[in-house]
Amino acid sequence: MSEQDAVAMSERAAVLDVQNLRVAFRTGRASTQVVDGVGFRIEPGQCLALVGESGSGKSVTARSILGLAGDSAHVSADRLRVGSRDVLTLGNRQLRAMRGADVGLVLQDALVSLDPLRTVGREIADALRLHTRLTPSERSARVLRVLADVGVPEPHLRARQRSGELSGGLRQRALIASAIALEPPLLIADEPTTALDTTVQEQILRLLERLKSEGTGILLISHDLAVVGRIADTIAVMTDGRIVEQGPATQVLGDPQHEYTRLLIRAVPAGRPRGTRLAPTPTPAATAPTAQHDRSVGSSPKGPESSDDTRGGTISAPSRGLGGAGDTMPAGSAALEARGLSKSYRSPDGSRRVVVDDVSFVLERGRTLGLVGESGSGKTTTARLALGLTAPDAGTVTLGGAPWSILNERLRRPERRRIGAIYQDPLGSFDPRRNVREILADALTSGRSASGAGGRAALARSIAELLDSVGLATALADRRPLHLSGGQRQRVAIARALAPDPQILVCDEPVSALDVSVQAQVLDLLDELQQERGLSYLFISHDLGVVQHMSDTVAVMFDGRIVETGPSADVFARPAHEYTRRLLEAAPRIG
Amino acid sequence: MTFLADAAGSPGPGSAGGAEALHSRPHERGGGVWRAVRWAATRVAGAVFVLWAVATLIFFGIRLIPGDPAEAILGGPGSRATPEALAQARAEFGLDQPLFTQYLHELGRLATGDFGTSYALKVPVGQVILDGLGSTLVLTVISLAVAWLLAIALALWATRGGRVAAAVSTVLEIVAAAVPNFWLGTILILPFSVGLGWLPAISTPGIPGLVLPVLTLAIPLAGFLGQLMRESVLNALDAPFTVSARARGESETGVRLIHALRHAALPAISLSGWAFGSLISGAVVVETVFARPGLGRTLLNAVLIRDIPVVIGVVMVVALVYIVVTIATDLADRIADPRLRQQGGDR
Numbered sequence: 001m002s003e004q005d006a007v008a009m010s011e012r013a014a015v016l017d018v019q020n021l022r023v024a025f026r027t028g029r030a031s032t033q034v035v036d037g038v039g040f041r042i043e044p045g046q047c048l049a050l051v052g053e054s055g056s057g058k059s060v061t062a063r064s065i066l067g068l069a070g071d072s073a074h075v076s077a078d079r080l081r082v083g084s085r086d087v088l089t090l091g092n093r094q095l096r097a098m099r100g101a102d103v104g105l106v107l108q109d110a111l112v113s114l115d116p117l118r119t120v121g122r123e124i125a126d127a128l129r130l131h132t133r134l135t136p137s138e139r140s141a142r143v144l145r146v147l148a149d150v151g152v153p154e155p156h157l158r159a160r161q162r163s164g165e166l167s168g169g170l171r172q173r174a175l176i177a178s179a180i181a182l183e184p185p186l187l188i189a190d191e192p193t194t195a196l197d198t199t200v201q202e203q204i205l206r207l208l209e210r211l212k213s214e215g216t217g218i219l220l221i222s223h224d225l226a227v228v229g230r231i232a233d234t235i236a237v238m239t240d241g242r243i244v245e246q247g248p249a250t251q252v253l254g255d256p257q258h259e260y261t262r263l264l265i266r267a268v269p270a271g272r273p274r275g276t277r278l279a280p281t282p283t284p285a286a287t288a289p290t291a292q293h294d295r296s297v298g299s300s301p302k303g304p305e306s307s308d309d310t311r312g313g314t315i316s317a318p319s320r321g322l323g324g325a326g327d328t329m330p331a332g333s334a335a336l337e338a339r340g341l342s343k344s345y346r347s348p349d350g351s352r353r354v355v356v357d358d359v360s361f362v363l364e365r366g367r368t369l370g371l372v373g374e375s376g377s378g379k380t381t382t383a384r385l386a387l388g389l390t391a392p393d394a395g396t397v398t399l400g401g402a403p404w405s406i407l408n409e410r411l412r413r414p415e416r417r418r419i420g421a422i423y424q425d426p427l428g429s430f431d432p433r434r435n436v437r438e439i440l441a442d443a444l445t446s447g448r449s450a451s452g453a454g455g456r457a458a459l460a461r462s463i464a465e466l467l468d469s470v471g472l473a474t475a476l477a478d479r480r481p482l483h484l485s486g487g488q489r490q491r492v493a494i495a496r497a498l499a500p501d502p503q504i505l506v507c508d509e510p511v512s513a514l515d516v517s518v519q520a521q522v523l524d525l526l527d528e529l530q531q532e533r534g535l536s537y538l539f540i541s542h543d544l545g546v547v548q549h550m551s552d553t554v555a556v557m558f559d560g561r562i563v564e565t566g567p568s569a570d571v572f573a574r575p576a577h578e579y580t581r582r583l584l585e586a587a588p589r590i591g
Numbered sequence: 592m593t594f595l596a597d598a599a600g601s602p603g604p605g606s607a608g609g610a611e612a613l614h615s616r617p618h619e620r621g622g623g624v625w626r627a628v629r630w631a632a633t634r635v636a637g638a639v640f641v642l643w644a645v646a647t648l649i650f651f652g653i654r655l656i657p658g659d660p661a662e663a664i665l666g667g668p669g670s671r672a673t674p675e676a677l678a679q680a681r682a683e684f685g686l687d688q689p690l691f692t693q694y695l696h697e698l699g700r701l702a703t704g705d706f707g708t709s710y711a712l713k714v715p716v717g718q719v720i721l722d723g724l725g726s727t728l729v730l731t732v733i734s735l736a737v738a739w740l741l742a743i744a745l746a747l748w749a750t751r752g753g754r755v756a757a758a759v760s761t762v763l764e765i766v767a768a769a770v771p772n773f774w775l776g777t778i779l780i781l782p783f784s785v786g787l788g789w790l791p792a793i794s795t796p797g798i799p800g801l802v803l804p805v806l807t808l809a810i811p812l813a814g815f816l817g818q819l820m821r822e823s824v825l826n827a828l829d830a831p832f833t834v835s836a837r838a839r840g841e842s843e844t845g846v847r848l849i850h851a852l853r854h855a856a857l858p859a860i861s862l863s864g865w866a867f868g869s870l871i872s873g874a875v876v877v878e879t880v881f882a883r884p885g886l887g888r889t890l891l892n893a894v895l896i897r898d899i900p901v902v903i904g905v906v907m908v909v910a911l912v913y914i915v916v917t918i919a920t921d922l923a924d925r926i927a928d929p930r931l932r933q934q935g936g937d938r
Contacts (some may be wrong), residue, residue: 066838096840105838113831116851117928123835126849130840164930178839 104179121159271547278520370551417500643833
């Protein structure tokens with residue numbers, strides 16, 4: 001067999017073969033190149049991971065493979081083959097015949113990726129209805145088999161439920177079932193585990209791994225290197241529409257060649273000691289007044305060696321942040337203490353559901369208490385109790401030794417400035433009609449307008465200081481939140497929380513909606529602010545890596561209770577509780 | 592995979608239990624019945640309250656119109672009734688009693704379903720209403736159905752036919768939603784009846800007589816519903832689940848019919864209760880324009896000649912129909928959107 005034949009053979013064997021794929025979107029007369037010369041191939045039983053941050057063009061690449069890039073997209077390629085089909089030459093009818101049968105697509109979040117008005121059984125059966133001549137009863141039998149195959153217990157019950165009635169893990173399995181009902185040789189999974197809890201993510205990854213071992217070729221699209229490292233054979237790192245590095249997973253993760261890959265790997269907080277910087281330089285580009293800045297970090301990385309060393313590596317926890325601004329309490333004393341907190345809510349059917357159950361913790365001054373747990377474990381309710389936004393059924397919260405939860409709101413309101421909060425989605429917490437300056441002015445003056453020229457000048461100075469302290473350019477003050485990037489919005493949210501000069505910040509999933517590199521910058525910023533101002537953080541996250549990186553003390557929440565608490569290093573090194581161990585095992589990490 | 596074992600073991604329950612299986616507890620089914628009973632009880636209590644409020648408002652409100660009801664009984668101001676005849680008529684209809692006593696009497700009669708006797712026609716009001724109700728219900732129900740069909744067609748065309756269709760249908764919807772019934776009725780009569788002579792200008796029994804009145808009522812409503820649906824069709828076509836459907840090999844038509852249309856129907860169903868109310872008030876105008884017998888015309892005449900029992904009776908029946916339709920749309924909402932059933936909350 002000649003060499004050419006061998007090449008031809010292997011080309012025939014590929015389930016997906018892409019060469020020099022280019023996608024441009026036309027809006028009016030302007031045209032934007034979103035994917036610029038991307039190429040890769042996937043063979044049966046192989047998994048290629050396309051890694052990049054939002055806007056890198058990875059999802060458009062996936063849609064183009066299915067011929068679903070949209071009417072305004074101009075797709076061209078030297079080669080775009082799914083199995084033996086040349087996608088670019090296919091007509092609409094042939095494309096439809098290919099979708100579902102030759103390629104399956106799994107999107108993020110089955111809650112909205114399966115029709116919420118239809119049962120998952122019907123959604124799965126649709127694939128069979130479109131591509132086979134099975135009778136309805138044969139189809140439902142097949143649906144049950146596929147559901148059982150992806151590990152859905154009691155498939156005959158689940159098939160009759162809708163995505164909203166299923167738990168996160170089950171509905172994601174159902175979504176996968178709808179994509180693989182016809183056993184397509186290629187599965188495209190676009191962020192299939194994003195927004196899932198750690199243990200559920202682990203189950204979904206295991207399912208994908210099994211499909212792979214059974215011979216399905218998988219194109220895995222993700223922003224999360226740690227997730228990808230778990231199952232990918234090959235990793236392609238994508239930014240600004242180009243693949244900047246492609247190679248075997250172990251090589252890309254272990255010995256990254258391209259600067260952007262290194263930046264992504266460094267940004268992963270898991271296993272990085274408390275106090276080490278995650279982003280390259282002390283929030284360098286953050287001041288650039290463009291909404292695209294978060295993305296552009298990768299293409300123009302600042303000095304590579306300027307990171308850990310500028311900080312002198314790890315800072316020993318006990319010495320951190322003591323004697324910060326406005327500190328009137330002795331070092332190490334409790335900034336916030338919760339004792340025996342309980343809270344229950346009534347379900348629609350009349351029964352009571354205990355959401356927080358006898359929770360106690362101490363947040364020491366200038367330290368970070370990490371609260372980690374999966375969705376529904378009671379973390380956010382605990383945050384609301386700590387903020388005095390919800391009254392506990394039992395137990396008390398004290399703020400700096402003084403009563404807090406038992407105060408009535410009239411007495412509590414003047415004290416509210418002592419404790420601030422930032423949330424996962426800052427956009428929803430801003431009035432969309434106000435610009436950054438107005439948002440911060442409100443927070444600084446508690447809604448009263450500044451009086452006199454002197455007052456206004458002082459206000460303008462305070463706003464400039466606040467923006468500076470969170471690494472935002474003053475020019476951004478005139479922008480509305482909608483026109484800021486995700487990272488910039490979260491910085492504005494932090495600035496707003498800092499405006500009344502609080503001693504405590506409650507951070508509820510503050511980085512969960514951000515890209516890894518932006519997340520790294522925001523975490524670094526929080527770290528800096530803590531040291532400068534002696535802030536105490538109640539840091540809530542479902543992400544073990546983030547919590548480990550940020551916390552002095554960790555409390556693990558499960559089913560409304562704190563099942564384990566202790567110094568961060570101890571809990572992560574020697575988890576005592578069974579649930580903590582399970583969480584740690586499920587957490588994907590690099591290396 | 593041990594959890595797969597019990598999948599085969601447990602028998603499938605009825606469909607009612609299946610929907611709630613994720614959150615099921617032993618008492619779940621009983622709780623569902625209790626919830627349904629409570630829901631029904633709230634509705635009935637609400638309906639009774641609304642009917643009482645309507646009766647009260649009408650009873651006192653109609654007395655604000657100047658003139659003597661006794662004159663109306665005797666044939667209107669032109670009848671030149673003697674004072675004795677007026678006094679006798681007052682005594683006969685209880686109009687000489689104190690107002691509050693009359694009110695209590697009226698409530699008592701209404702509670703037993705007795706609407707009294709028409710002043711002008713001297714026949715039981717129940718009979719008068721029954722004569723008109725059927726004709727009006729036929730008109731409004733058909734109009735609602737036609738409005739829905741037009742709205743669906745308009746929404747599908749607007750989201751399918753490209754930019755021209757979108758622009759044209761937007762204009763159509765706005766114009767349709769903005770034209771008043773009485774004007775539209777006249778405008779339709781001119782070409783189709785007067786000009787072409789295809790359809791009767793005055794409503795006659797049978798289908799041809801229904802066409803123009805129905806269109807007059809349905810077109811404005813269709814414009815309104817169409818706008819609503821087009822928005823939701825576009826939202827649904829942007830949703831991730833339609834991407835999943837297309838990636839499964841679903842055609843554009845399939846995506847619209849199976850997925851988008853159902854989502855688009857939800858807000859329109861919720862508003863259909865209100866729409867039905869507006870159709871009934873529109874029927875007053877349309878029945879007058881097309882000289883069509885029905886409750887609307889009955890009501891208008893009764894108000895003009897101060898036939899108080901007929902006015903109260905018609906308004907009560909219309910209120911009752913409105914309540915029933917509202918409950919029906921609420922139920923339809925729950926059928927179309929399973930998420931409402933699951934939450935178990937009243938909207």
